[in-house]
Amino acid sequence: MSKTTDGSVIIVDDDAFVLETTAFILTSRGFLVNAYGKAADAVKRFREKRPDVVLTDVKMPGTTGIQLLEELRSISPDLPVILMTAYAELDVAVEAVKKGAFDFIIKPFSPEYLIHSVEKAVNYAKLVSLEKNYKGVLEREVRKRTDELAGALKMVKNMSKELALRLTTVAEYRDTDTGEHIKRIGLYCASIAAKLKLSPEFVETMAFASSMHDIGKIGIPDSILLKPGSLTGEEFDVMKTHSAIGARMLEDSPYPAIQLAASIALVHHERWDGTGYPKGLKGTAIPIEGRIIILADQYDALTSKRPYKKAFSHEDTVKIITEGDGRTKPEHFDPDILKTFIEIEPEFKKIRESLED
Numbered sequence: 001m002s003k004t005t006d007g008s009v010i011i012v013d014d015d016a017f018v019l020e021t022t023a024f025i026l027t028s029r030g031f032l033v034n035a036y037g038k039a040a041d042a043v044k045r046f047r048e049k050r051p052d053v054v055l056t057d058v059k060m061p062g063t064t065g066i067q068l069l070e071e072l073r074s075i076s077p078d079l080p081v082i083l084m085t086a087y088a089e090l091d092v093a094v095e096a097v098k099k100g101a102f103d104f105i106i107k108p109f110s111p112e113y114l115i116h117s118v119e120k121a122v123n124y125a126k127l128v129s130l131e132k133n134y135k136g137v138l139e140r141e142v143r144k145r146t147d148e149l150a151g152a153l154k155m156v157k158n159m160s161k162e163l164a165l166r167l168t169t170v171a172e173y174r175d176t177d178t179g180e181h182i183k184r185i186g187l188y189c190a191s192i193a194a195k196l197k198l199s200p201e202f203v204e205t206m207a208f209a210s211s212m213h214d215i216g217k218i219g220i221p222d223s224i225l226l227k228p229g230s231l232t233g234e235e236f237d238v239m240k241t242h243s244a245i246g247a248r249m250l251e252d253s254p255y256p257a258i259q260l261a262a263s264i265a266l267v268h269h270e271r272w273d274g275t276g277y278p279k280g281l282k283g284t285a286i287p288i289e290g291r292i293i294i295l296a297d298q299y300d301a302l303t304s305k306r307p308y309k310k311a312f313s314h315e316d317t318v319k320i321i322t323e324g325d326g327r328t329k330p331e332h333f334d335p336d337i338l339k340t341f342i343e344i345e346p347e348f349k350k351i352r353e354s355l356e357d
Contacts, residue, residue: 006030007122008049012042012056012068013084018107022055025111026118039063039071046072050079052125053102053118058085058092066092066099073100078128080121084109180355181300182211187351188296189289195340198288209261210293213268216246240277243269260289268293271332291334295321295341298328303352314349318342 009031013019016037023035034051036042039060046054054072058065069081080102085092093104102124103117190207198206217225220242224235231239246265250258267281267290274282276294302320305311312320320328322342330338341348 006032007053007118007125008032008051009034009118009122010042010045010051010054011035012039012054012060012065013037014057014060018057018084022114025114029115029118031118031122039065039068042068043071046075050076053080053082053121055082055084055105055118058083058096066095069096069099069101078125080124082117082121181304182214184300184351184355185213185293185296186211187355188299188348189292191344191347191351192292192296192337192340195344196292196337205257205260206289206292209257209264209289210296212246212250212261213264213293213297214242214246215249215261216242216244216265219245240269243267243278263287264289264293266290268297270294272334273329273331275332286334291337295333295337298332299341299348300352302328314345314352318345 009026011019011022011033014037019035019037023033027033034045056065056068065083072079072081082103082105083096083101084105084107086107096104102121105117186207189210190203193203193206220239224238243266247262250262250265253259267286270276270281270286270290272283274280298321299317302312302317322330324330
């Protein structure tokens, strides 16, 4: 065997003289050669260590060169296989090409032509290997860049959500002295939306967008927003404008989540029976997001302490929502959403207890 590694070749021929002569020529030229008299031995070696080229006789007892070509190409489709034959048979050549033969040599062949054919096949094998390696490097680089981009987009998305929640908290602190309220509202709304079997995308967006329902309160004077007693009719009219203020703050956004938030800000006080504000919408004229959040917001308001009221227990709040207390009435809520609330009210209790003010 040659000590150089210009290319590795497996030779298969049942004629010992041809096998030895061909191996000598190629070894002298610097190729790493493994020579075999049987196709089975060549296949075994091929499976252990892939060569650059296989050079095989066509006419052999047992497994023919064409059959060996098919077997090797099934293992390694890009392998260049050179066929040798003592007969210039056109049909054999055509069949060999159809099977994927790289080249075809007629015996007896000149050493120069043999070397030229093998060198050409080795160069082809190296180009194929180089291309595969390049593709592998390129694919890894693309995956890496894709992961980096996905990470960056996720970071921007999370940062945008946090920024929106922090800005919303500014408005909430003026009214509730806590940011837990907006977190609870998001979880309440997500629980209802999920139970209603709305799309996962809507559930996720609802959890985020609902936190901005009261952002318009930033435009309400403290004398009204923080008044410990009951509001006068005129003061209540001013208070109700926070819905329209919030909608104007969020309108015309190209982003679906902010578009949903704008809708929620506008309709979160609309009631099923048409007694809500600002438009007095009734029934299904109220968007589904408004029908969900009014119940979630009412639950949280009843279970929270305010300057003008005490906090009700979970049990009392469920009773007020489902039976009414004169101010809150069951007919304020979409019957299907009210039914859903009754089914999942233990989840509301867990959320309330985990995010106490």
